[in-house]
Amino acid sequence: MPDRGAYDSETVFKILDEGLICHVGFSVDGQPYVIPTGFARVENTLYIHGSAASRMLRTLAEGVQVCVTVTLLDGLVLARSAFHHSMNYRSVVMLGRATLVSDAAEKIKALEAFTEHIVRGRWNDVRLPTEAELKATTVLALPLAEVSAKIRTGPPKDDAEDYDLPIWAGVVPLTITPAAPIADPRLKVGLETPAYAKKYSR
Amino acid sequence: MPDRGAYDSETVFKILDEGLICHVGFSVDGQPYVIPTGFARVENTLYIHGSAASRMLRTLAEGVQVCVTVTLLDGLVLARSAFHHSMNYRSVVMLGRATLVSDAAEKIKALEAFTEHIVRGRWNDVRLPTEAELKATTVLALPLAEVSAKIRTGPPKDDAEDYDLPIWAGVVPLTITPAAPIADPRLKVGLETPAYAKKYSR
Numbered sequence: 001m002p003d004r005g006a007y008d009s010e011t012v013f014k015i016l017d018e019g020l021i022c023h024v025g026f027s028v029d030g031q032p033y034v035i036p037t038g039f040a041r042v043e044n045t046l047y048i049h050g051s052a053a054s055r056m057l058r059t060l061a062e063g064v065q066v067c068v069t070v071t072l073l074d075g076l077v078l079a080r081s082a083f084h085h086s087m088n089y090r091s092v093v094m095l096g097r098a099t100l101v102s103d104a105a106e107k108i109k110a111l112e113a114f115t116e117h118i119v120r121g122r123w124n125d126v127r128l129p130t131e132a133e134l135k136a137t138t139v140l141a142l143p144l145a146e147v148s149a150k151i152r153t154g155p156p157k158d159d160a161e162d163y164d165l166p167i168w169a170g171v172v173p174l175t176i177t178p179a180a181p182i183a184d185p186r187l188k189v190g191l192e193t194p195a196y197a198k199k200y201s202r
Numbered sequence: 203m204p205d206r207g208a209y210d211s212e213t214v215f216k217i218l219d220e221g222l223i224c225h226v227g228f229s230v231d232g233q234p235y236v237i238p239t240g241f242a243r244v245e246n247t248l249y250i251h252g253s254a255a256s257r258m259l260r261t262l263a264e265g266v267q268v269c270v271t272v273t274l275l276d277g278l279v280l281a282r283s284a285f286h287h288s289m290n291y292r293s294v295v296m297l298g299r300a301t302l303v304s305d306a307a308e309k310i311k312a313l314e315a316f317t318e319h320i321v322r323g324r325w326n327d328v329r330l331p332t333e334a335e336l337k338a339t340t341v342l343a344l345p346l347a348e349v350s351a352k353i354r355t356g357p358p359k360d361d362a363e364d365y366d367l368p369i370w371a372g373v374v375p376l377t378i379t380p381a382a383p384i385a386d387p388r389l390k391v392g393l394e395t396p397a398y399a400k401k402y403s404r
Binding site: 020021023024025026027030031032033034035036038065066067068069071073076078079080081082083085087089091093095111112114115118119122123125126127128129130133137155156162163164165166167168169170171172173174175176177178179180181182183184185186187188191192193194197200 | 222223225226227228229232233234235236237238240267268269270271273275278280281282283284285287289291293295297313314316317320321324325327328329330331332335339357358364365366367368369370371372373374375376377378379380381382383384385386387388389390393394395396399402
């Protein structure tokens, strides 16, 4: 679908910054794996992280080719024909090779970005990583060099002769909606729910 | 995270049937690709489909190794430490080789499943596929043989000594919520919005 491709970096960044999960693709002995994980973007770099024991991160740190995809689902497209049913979405596909972040300052910066990517304002409130936690965490960087976006928006596109059929057609928009926060059952008495959790928005 | 793995097929099917998008992973000349697409499950088979001209489907139809992943995001887990921040999710990872569906009856059955997977009840209302549309559509089947699920639920898991910190912790639940349907601007006058669009639910 060539008319759904090719966007500027502002569009790409907006999709990435709205996404919460990316799907990381890599191969081991010819078998591809697609693993969901959190991520964060800092300027032209995408970061992922996890346990230093993670097989995925150890494989990627070797510098193998990787594909990271972020997809936002915006709606269901109900056409008059079964054939033209579709979904409205925005997605970004990133190709390249990841590198291990060993610089301590960059690593901390990336960890801050992960936390802030989930909930803006959270980093200032949390207990910061210890030396041992930093050692136990692997952070990988993927330069945003080979990147493409795809976007589908708008109403169904039916065949000309189908528009006369007595069949309802349109879009059911979908959004990710936060519900009321559930406090940890072990929460210390008297702690107020912060605004970024009570009125969560992206 | 071994304690998040290994589930029965009922659990796996429930995740698949709730998901709307899967991420398909495959390699071409050593470069992995991860592409989002719709899907449907019929018993022990996962179907994906698209244009017969699609590079992804032509590659997969050759019988190369594939990984298909479906992820449902259920919430943001705000721990007391940055380190223990996480997300609640349910995911299914399927490995194997896809085969081209050439049997006409199975192909129609799969197309019905795609439409019904998006909106239950829709198949009975739409203009059904023509011979030409069937020819232009490739359907691939992936047997659900090598399948694993991962699930994270519940509150944050903080380090014992962190529970005394005066930091709010808990979960912000997230759900995919339908908004009011947007009728096609070219909708025939007098057509009512069907209940499955007006009160969409999964």
